[in-house]
Amino acid sequence: MSGNPAMSAPVIETLFQRFLAEMLEDRIAVGALLVFAALVAVAVMAPFITPQNPYDLAQVDILDARLPPGTKASEGFTLVLGSDGTGRDLYSAILYGLRISLSVGALSGVIAMVVGASIGLVAAYVGGWVEATIMRIVDLQLSLPAVLVALILVAVLGKGVDKIILALVIVQWAYYARTVRASALVERRKEYVDAAVCLDLSQSRILFRHILPNCLAPLIVVGTVQTAHAIALEATLSFLGVGLPQTEPSLGVLIANGFQYMLSGRYWISFFPGIALLLTIVSINLVGDRLRDVLNPRLKR
Amino acid sequence: MTPTLDIAGLSTHFFTRDGIAKAVDGVSFSIAPGEVLGLVGESGSGKSVTGFSILGLVDPPGRVVAGAIRFKGEDLVGADAQRLRSLRGNRIAMVFQDPMMTLNPVLRIGEQMTEAISAHSKATKSEAQARARDALGAVGIASPEERLTAYPHHLSGGMRQRVAIAIALINAPDLLIADEPTTALDVTIQGQILSVVQRLVARSHTALLWITHDLSVVAGLADRIAVMYAGRIVEQGAVDGLLTCPRHPYTAGLLASLPERAVHGGRLASIPGMAPSLLNRPQGCAFRSRCGLARPECGNAMIAEKQVGDRRFACLHPLADSAGQVM
């Protein structure tokens, strides 16, 4: 960055630096980001920081079942958050559950984003009946309650991680398609697209190299919020017993398992996984809110 | 006679994350009743902020940090919000580049006009109606009776601007601040608006501050011109003298770079470089890096304004006056 003396210093900062600075201005968002980062970190490191692998039957003792927080397990370690109905250490189970919840949410989010963004982009650029058809499907999809659609889909598709992800993608692509189409329609009218047409660049180049990168900001915002949605939705399905199987116990499955003990006073079996789920969803949403404030109106200067 | 508006040493700064933007920094001028002052300058030079400061409409992070704004002798800088509100739209009116800044999109034109009338005087409904109709006719709107029931979006841009002007002038204000009201309009429509404003202002003896970046517009409209650069007024004086014999090198450069005065096929004289950022304005004369007459002492301290006759300019090495006299 050398050269023009007339250029004043503050202008030189990159868009990213400005973005970062504005992002960090909001204490709540920073807090949420830290919480979320911590959740991801413990989920990734779960095997190294938990006293037991809750799904290795050899490590779990049925005699430890339903012990309250703070009790010592037969293996000798303390059950910080108590144990569940099968004697698993709840702390370990939550971290492993978080792994599954987060990966299901992230994976379905990414796939839905790629699929939805491509469809939305094509709709905006091609126009005509293609756009009309796509957008009618999107409207239809968005007018139905997500839980209901997801319920029907898993009922048809059956259980399993891949099926849940497929169901979540089908439920969510429409949000991304709508977002991308809206911003692509705005971008399309800008003069830089005319310039690209005048320079005889190919349609796909204009679409993916020029228009798409300029639609990323709202896409990221929707992406965060939708990922939180996906996690919540998966938990809901699992809680209802139609989501993930017992062999892939996400937070939702854990909550469901403990629910039957709720009335008998053994609140912790459902309560702690519930707290973990709540922290995850709220922290992602808070970060998403701040992203929306920072990315949407201003970076377009 | 006390001037309608007398501004002395006005400074309005914006306290942004990147630093303090001195959008207006020591501006002084005054306007007598019935006088038209053209405030001219390039984008970002602080013209609009000057206008907003007079109206007490500077929003945070901006603040008037120094100076006095005397409206008919009363200082508005310390005045409370209540007092300012009662002056705005009544004794002090404004028109903006975008007429929708003053028009309410969901109210009929007639309602907005009668509201403006009854907010500041005790007129009966039919009196207010009649005054509104007359005001529309005065700004050259055909069939004003029908237009009273129209919504702003029914009107063309030029008509909307004329309605905004009609509302601004409806209480015969003492001062009208017009911020580039014709910039977005076409030549023939601009002509209509200029003629309307000229006529109405002369009739009601209103002092007019006309903000624009276009010297040609104020040449035919104003009595005096003030040229703004990087938050300061670098030169002001009567139109004729200022345009024919500028003393400040920036004014001279601006005039020379207008294609109107250039010979076809020749080169335009242009001012090299660009305006400095207001965040870290250089010490001394802000025009220094672009000025052909700059000498080392131009960078030393803030350049004080000099007065020669009715002309004021802030320059250490001004151009010769019409008699060839440098000082």
Add this chain to the structure above:
Amino acid sequence: MEATPLLAAERIDKRFERRLDFAGRLAVKLGAAPGNETVHALDGVSLAVRRGEVLGVVGESGCGKSTLGRILAGIMPASSGRILWQGADRDRLTGTERRTVKLAVQMVFQDPASSLNPRMRVADIIGEAPLVHGQVTRAELGDYIDTILRDVGLDPAMKQRYPHQFSGGQRQRIGIARALAVEPQCIIADEAVAALDVSIRAQIINLFDELRQKRDLTYLFISHDLGIVRFIADRVVVMYLGRVVESAPTSALFAAPNHPYTVALLAGAPRLEDRKRAFAAIEGEIPSPLNPPRGCHFHPRCPHVMARCREEAPRLSEIAPGRLSACHLNQA
């Protein structure tokens, strides 16, 4: 016999139709709204740009200047009519010939903020097209970009920056550099200096002039600013509501405008020489292009209007060598 023009438009029409969505169609069925709306943005426009000249196009906003420019630049198709490049119908060309002709006409846009892709570095903005079209190799690209940047008065050291790091005037230079990078013969400048400050505007106008001499360029210079057109253009075309109403050599047009609209336009423009002038403005609003007046489009505002003007659209015809005007007064 005149030489074949470099670029010509022949009876170009452009209609924008606002297709109604379902709700709109329902509203029409129920009688709550008028049917499909058609903007007749260009109505039988013909003009010729001669090699090496600067042809100015003036007119008020919405009269179709940008639409004409975009059609000539190949950004959008015309509804009917032909575009001729050196006498050949441009739509009939194929393959490399089509591409060569398309690249030969480039456009410079009005808005320095939206005409550059904010996510691309200057080097990519300028270098993308010549690289994609194989006009330069990747190895030559760096030097090629540096040369062009120097030509438009920018420091090549800045080429890794993003557009938002430049001022309006500098961005306009980048836009010009992008157009020059594909070695065009004709540049269409659509209000290319309208968004710039006076002192910066002069720099860019001078740049246009320099480049013309250096690179043998032909310009179509679209502007609503008569002062600029008078300074830069050799010939001027005046448009009103989608039609050409007058065309003439610049000096002749400004000395003695023929069409009543041109007269009004010249009279209405504020001038530096004015002192406390009594602005006497032409009456009436600019009609909506959605439903332009019958006959001569200017008749509702024309001080010389006759019965014939309300019925019959005047033809654009020669009133003197090299001068065309579309007004019934000339046939009286």
